[in-house]
Each structure stands twice: as C-alpha cells, then as structure tokens.
Amino acid sequence: MPKSDVKARALRLKDALFKTYPQATCALKHHGAFELAVATILSAQCTDERVNIVTRDLFKKYRTPRAFAEADSGELEAAIRPTGFFRNKARSIQGFSRGIIEQFGGEVPKDMDALVKLPGIGRKTANVILGTAFGLATGVVVDTHVSRLAQRMCLTKEEDPGKIEQDLMKLIPQEDWILFGHATIWHGRQICNARKPKCSECPLAADCPKIGVMAHE
DNA sequence: CTCCCGATAT
DNA sequence: ATATCAGGAG
Numbered sequence: 001m002p003k004s005d006v007k008a009r010a011l012r013l014k015d016a017l018f019k020t021y022p023q024a025t026c027a028l029k030h031h032g033a034f035e036l037a038v039a040t041i042l043s044a045q046c047t048d049e050r051v052n053i054v055t056r057d058l059f060k061k062y063r064t065p066r067a068f069a070e071a072d073s074g075e076l077e078a079a080i081r082p083t084g085f086f087r088n089k090a091r092s093i094q095g096f097s098r099g100i101i102e103q104f105g106g107e108v109p110k111d112m113d114a115l116v117k118l119p120g121i122g123r124k125t126a127n128v129i130l131g132t133a134f135g136l137a138t139g140v141v142v143d144t145h146v147s148r149l150a151q152r153m154c155l156t157k158e159e160d161p162g163k164i165e166q167d168l169m170k171l172i173p174q175e176d177w178i179l180f181g182h183a184t185i186w187h188g189r190q191i192c193n194a195r196k197p198k199c200s201e202c203p204l205a206a207d208c209p210k211i212g213v214m215a216h217e
Numbered sequence: 218c219t220c221c222c223g224a225t226a227t
Numbered sequence: 228a229t230a231t232c233a234g235g236a237g
Binding site for chain 3: 026027028039040041043044045046047048049050051084085088089091092119120121122124125128141143144145146161181185188189193194195
C-alpha cells in the first residue's frame with residue numbers, strides 16, 4: 001500500500017474523529033499539571049474511571065508535591081491500592097514529587113527531556129502532561145488505545161509505542177496532535193475497544209481496513 | 218524480556 | 228480461567 005494512501009486515510013480518519021468527538025479531552029480529573037501527573041502515573045493498566053475514584057480522596061489527603069514527598073509510603077500505597085501496581089506507583093509518585101522539588105522548585109517542568117528523566121514518567125505520561133496541562137504538542141500520546149487503533153487502521157505496522165508515535169507524527173499535522181490523542185482514546189474506549197469493537201456503530205467504519213475482520217460482533 | 222497487581226468483562 | 232485496563236523500570 002502506497003504511503004500517500006496511508007497518509008490520506010490518516011487525515012480522513014482524523015477529520016472523522018474530530019467531527020465525532022469535538023469535545024474529547026482528558027478524562028482524568030485533576031487541577032493543574034502536578035495532579036495530572038499523579039493521575040497519569042496511576043492510570044497505568046487501570047481504567048481512568050477507577051483512577052478518578054481514588055484521586056477524589058487522594059487529592060484531599062495530599063495537596064502538594066511536598067505532601068506526597070513526605071507522606072508515609074505505606075499510607076500512600078494503601079490510598080492508591082485499587083489502581084494496581086500500587087508499590088511501584090507509590091514509589092514513582094514520591095520520586096517524581098521529590099524530583100520536581102529538588103530540581104524545579106516544586107513545579108512540573110514544561111520540557112520533555114526533563115520530564116522523562118523523572119521517576120515514573122515515560123514518553124506517554126510526559127505527552128499527556130505537556131499536551132493537556134500546558135497545551136504543548138511535543139509528541140503524540142501513544143497508550144494502549146492509540147496503539148490498538150493505529151494498528152487496526154493500518155496507520156502503522158509497528159508494535160513498539162515509540163515507533164508508533166514516530167509514524168503518527170509523520171501522518172498527523174502537529175497542530176492536531178493533542179486533540180488526536182484525546183479523540184482516539186475516546187473512540188477506543190467507546191467504540192473500538194479491545195475485546196468487542198462495535199463496528200456496526202463505528203463512524204469510521206467506511207475507512208477501516210479491518211471492518212469485518214475484527215472479532216465477531 | 219520480566220515484573221509489578223487490583224478490578225472487571227467475557 | 229483469561230484478557231484487559233490512558234505504562235514504566237530493571
């Protein structure tokens with residue numbers, strides 16, 4: 001399949017996504033970049049819905065980076081336990097909090113290279129923070145939903161999230177990167193989900209190479 | 218590559 | 228029983 005065809009289809013899919021989900025935004029409830037960072041760390045292998053349940057109380061108990069940094073690790077682990085991976089996530093949250101206190105005066109840096117050096121922050125989480133909290137299109141958020149949809153729509157043949165992001169950055173105009181992530185994730189949750197995609201309800205079906213090839217509806 | 222890990226849908 | 232959920236570190 002010629003690359004120009006892939007790009008043209010990517011742009012049509014993007015337009016359809018934007019038309020279908022014009023209101024798409026980050027589903028993780030938060031106030032400011034720091035809370036968003038914590039929520040995104042918690043969102044690994046966990047639904048955003050469950051993260052929001054946990055953070056509702058968590059952000060009352062711990063209100064600042066210093067509060068997280070100085071928290072008893074056992075208490076923090078207990079507070080986030082329902083999100084899974086709770087020991088790793090507690091360690092990441094405290095390491096991230098201490099890192100921004102020591103290096104950035106307690107502020108979340110608006111810088112990809114600085115963010116990914118902090119504990120618990122990879123490219124995906126950094127892109128969420130930069131795009132949603134700061135409006136900076138440094139890259140394309142590639143999570144489990146974006147990976148799955150990019151593959152189903154044949155926008156990439158890669159499996160590594162970093163390589164998928166490189167492909168999407170070539171296919172989607174930079175001004176659309178942030179909304180593309182939000183809309184794609186929205187679509188991935190509501191229609192093109194992992195187990196039982198609702199192809200019969202899909203507004204993108206006309207452009208989907210996998211229509212009818214997916215698991216029986 | 219493996220490990221971390223609880224909750225829910227199928 | 229198994230797959231999956233807004234991943235990242237060793």
